[in-house]
Amino acid sequence: MKLRNVLLGAVAAATIAGPALADLTFPNLTYRTGAYAVNGIPYADGYADYMALLNERDGGIGGERINYVECETQYNTEKGVECYENTKGMGSLVYQPMSTGITYQLIPKATADGIPILSMGYGRTSAANGNVFSHIFNYPANYWVGASAVVNHLLDINNGNIKGKKLALVYHNSAYGKEPIRTLEELAKKHGFKLSLLPVDHPGQEQKSQWLQIRREKPDYVTMWGWGVMNPTAIQEAANIRFPMENFIGVWWSGSEGDVLPAGESAHGYKSLAMHNTGSDFPIYADLKKYVYATGKAAGDGTSSGTVLYNRGLYAAMLATEAARQAQSLTGKKIITPSDMRDAMEQFSIDEARMTAIGLPNFAPSFSVTCENHGGPGLAAIQQWDAKAQKWSLISDFIKTDSEVIGSLIAEDSAAYAKENKIPAQCS
Amino acid sequence: MLSADFFYGMEVFLNGLMTGVMYSLVALGFVLIFKASGIFNYAQGVMALFAALTLVGFQNGQVPFSHLINAIFGTDIHHFGWHLPAFLAILLALLVMIIFAFLVEKFVLKHLVNQEPIILFMATIGLAYFMEGFGDLMWGSNVKKLDIGIPQGGNFWIEENTAFLGGEDFYGFYLDTLDIYATVIAIILVSGLVTFSQYTKTGRALRAVADDHQAALSVGISLRTIWVIVWCIAGFVALVAGIMWGSKSGVQFSLSLIALKALPVLMLGGFTSIPGAIIGGLIIGVGEKMFEFLIGAPFLGGATENWFAYMLALVFLVFRPQGLFGEKIIERV
Known part of the structure; x- marks a missing residue:
């Protein structure tokens, strides 16, 4: 009898405590x-x-x-x-x-x-x-929008001409980090800049080789698709080799407080993409x-x-x-x-x-x-870190990205996926 | 005049050596505990994390368990309002690691005397996850800047005074000042450990326990005391490793993954040799960096260091299973 009561009580309690099925x-x-x-x-x-x-x-x-x-x-x-x-x-x-x-x-x-x-x-x-x-x-926004936003920002600060400039992509060696490569390659062809790729293995605590390579090759700009400890390590390594922070632009996943605070004052001026405002x-x-x-x-x-x-x-x-x-x-x-x-x-x-x-x-x-x-909408903004004030601020509007290049890449990649998986057109 | 590429190769070699020292700092903690007790301490990486978290917490005057206290009592406290000098914070962090060693012996190791090594290994897995959660609860999970005054960044003097070597395309040797400090600290640490082990009574007792537990017990050496001492020393080594690695990329929970970098060093240098941990670290550091420079980046798309370190260790393992300096175990029937 006691056991039955206990069980009934437990069921009743679970019913009350559990989520109502009607909840969203x-x-x-x-x-x-x-x-x-x-x-x-x-x-x-x-x-x-x-x-x-x-x-x-x-x-x-x-x-x-x-x-x-x-x-x-x-x-x-x-x-x-x-x-x-x-x-x-x-x-x-x-x-x-x-x-x-x-x-x-x-x-x-x-x-x-x-x-x-x-x-x-x-x-x-x-x-x-x-x-x-x-x-x-x-x-x-998506990664290809992000890649294009980085290039558009470089065009903005170089009076629309980045021919012959060197851009290095430091990326997390995973499906995530590899996403922007295709777009950056296409944009490199279109705008005439040289792209070099530097993968960093999980978790990214040791990046000496990549930053020694950057020091040797002296790219004009570095962009980063990093996550976790890879971000602060890269920013610290960039500061160590005295790479100009204003020429270092991370994706929106490489632009939070935890990424810049460990590097202290030397992270001042580091930029990243943003899909929303800060503070x-x-x-x-x-x-x-x-x-x-x-x-x-x-x-x-x-x-x-x-x-x-x-x-x-x-x-x-x-x-x-x-x-x-x-x-x-x-x-x-x-x-x-x-x-x-x-x-x-x-x-x-x-x-x-x-x-x-x-x-x-x-x-x-x-x-x-x-x-x-x-x-x-394919829009992204640029934010910049102020190490003294310890805050991020947007330094651009939400800018349009290269829908021509991104659109054709999306069409090509999704068509291949549709063919492989035999997916008919979904929109009539 | 030799080409710039030659000097860049040398630069990579030197940086490999320095990186190897950083790996050795982590590997040392494993070796100390394994040598004295036969335990492969899975928690060594987390100990480095916990030590670094504690150091930063003390330094910044953070209230331990503040999140928990605030949640229970509805308070809003986070900091004591003081900032401790680095030296004092290091001493307090060391004290915490010593208390930790006592607690580990009292609540874990004491109950597992004479158990199989795999049981002890599993106990350290449990310890690692407990410490990670405990560290989170005690100090919070946000990234913390660790600054005890060690400078970092490329050393200007070396860079400027070596720039003439390789012509216009060579910018001088890049050596991180933090890595130079780490090398000096590692030399002092290893010298201290070797001196302690060779010339002190406790050190001799440690070696006796390492050689033969039963024989050591029969001459009156207390195994429990030795274990506490060894875990204290490993805690100190973890603190040093935590400081050096935490200074590089901030103190955060992935700091515990530095243990992954110590494994190939241990495979190569052996689990029972302090010099082996150092030489193993140097070989792994130089090997992975040179491979990435000469083959990985130019021909394989880069990011070869992680797997190459293990492959290199595996090759050594095939030819010398006990590692470079490890003791060969021969069991006779």
């Missing part, structure tokens, strides 16, 4: 442990805090509470796939894997399962072609303080608030939840399915008025998504 489930594949935790934590905190804010301030989205589910991947592809398999049955509306390797593995799985993926600024670049990749979205001078932070930090609902210890990767987590969560809001509006239902979510993401649009209403004015560009273009 947003899984987040995080890495709060492992070699890349230093990047994974602020992003996950920003993402979780935004979800907590919507629940605490608005009661969720359209009156439906958010069921936020974290799953630890350690930036490991196998664990990421395991997380996906373990959470997809919970009614997960969208996946944001935060890893190019995991995204590659999930593309066929999520497509078959009918669940959309939003790989914001990472993943498979050619997934921007919605005519082939029906369930994969990589707005607002905490946005009205949303007042709400975060009131509803999340002050009520003990914050995911972290507060030290990452306002950092680049925390803001990226906020932005990623905002794009996901806004798509869910638009799905509710399109279907007229409060409870939406992954299929509704996908349809809404394909018609997604966000403008400055909405961003202002959210509390993020002048934070990121307005854009729309179409069936053919899952990649968004």
Whole structure:
């Protein structure tokens, strides 16, 4: 009898404590442990805090509470796939894997399962072609946009002529790091600059050979596709060989506070790409303080608030939840399915008025998504590190990138994928 | 006049030597513990991380477990408000590593006396993951700048005074000042360890335990005391390695992965020889850098260092399984 009571009690408790099936489930594949935790934590905190804010301030989205589910991947592809398999049955509306390797593995799985993926600024670049990749979205920017933005910035500071200049790409020797190579090769042909490639093996703590090579070959500019400890090590090595920091430009994953702080004053002037604005001078932070930090609902210890990767987590969560809001509006239902979510993401649009209403004015560009273009506007800005003030600042507007080169590469790569996987045209 | 390429080759060679010293600093900790207790200490990399985290925490006046305290008591404390001098912070970090050694002996090793080496190895795996989580809880997971006053960056004097060697295309030898300091520190460390081991009573007891546990016990040497001493010394070596590597790229959790760089050094130099750890480190450092310079970067697309180090160690292993300086184990039936 006692045992029966205990079991009944346990079942009742689980029913109360567990998520209601009607909740809107947003899984987040995080890495709060492992070699890349230093990047994974602020992003996950920003993402979780935004979800907590919507629940605490608005009661969720359209009156439906958010069921936020974290799953630890350690930036490991196998664990990421395991997380996906373990959470997809919970009614997960969208996946944001935060890893190019995991995204590659999930593309066929999520497509078959009918669940959309939003790989914001990472993943498979050619997934921007919605005519082939029906369930994969990589707005607002992708790696080829990033590569083109670097070259456009070099054109800007060289009066439109970079013929004969030397650009070195220092990259994480992985699927992620190799993504920009094709675009940079095409842009090198188009603009006449010389490209050299310098891979760095995981985790990237030892880069002496690469930087001795840079010292010997004296490239005019260095761009970096790095992650984790590779970033601060590269910035320190660049400072050690006295490479001019203003000529060193990282991708948006190589431009956070943790990347530059270890190098101290010598990181001053280092640049990176940006897909959103920097700092905490946005009205949303007042709400975060009131509803999340002050009520003990914050995911972290507060030290990452306002950092680049925390803001990226906020932005990623905002794009996901806004798509869910638009799905509710399109279907007229409060409870939406992954299929509704996908349809809404394909018609997604966000403008400055909405961003202002959210509390993020002048934070990121307005854009729309179409069936053919899952990649968004193809805009990126440049930010620069001020070591004295210890802050990043945007030094350019969100600039257009070379859609001619990027478009043809996307078409070519996605066509090959479609042929290999026998995928018919998705947009009529 | 010799070509610039020749001198660049020399530059790579010298930098390989310096990098090798950095690898040796990590390998030394493994050797010390294995030599005295037969334990392959999986936690050595995490010990370096933990020591560096503790050093930076003390130096910056960070409140340990502040996240936990704030979460439980609703406070908002992070720092004591003082900044300790590097020397004092190093001493305090060393004290923590000594306390850690006592705790490891008391709560782990004491209970595993006479167990198989694989059991002890697994215990150190558990210890590594515990320490990683404990370090995170104690000091937080954000990247920390480690600055104890060791300068870094290319040495101007060497660069300017060697630029004439290779003509216009040669810019002088690049040697990182931090690496030069690391080399000097490694020389002092190894000399100190060898002197301690050869000329002190405790050092002789350590060697006796390393040679034969049973014989050492029979003449009254306390195995538990020796283990504590060895783990204290390994903790000190971990602190030195943590300082040097942490100064290069900040203190963050991937610092524990420096242990991966020590494995080929150990395979090559042997698990029981202090000079072997040094020579092994130098061979691995020079070997991987020269291979990358001569073959890897020009012909194989680069990033050959990680696998080449292991391949080089494997070749040595095939011809000399006990490593260059390791003791050959012969078990007779």
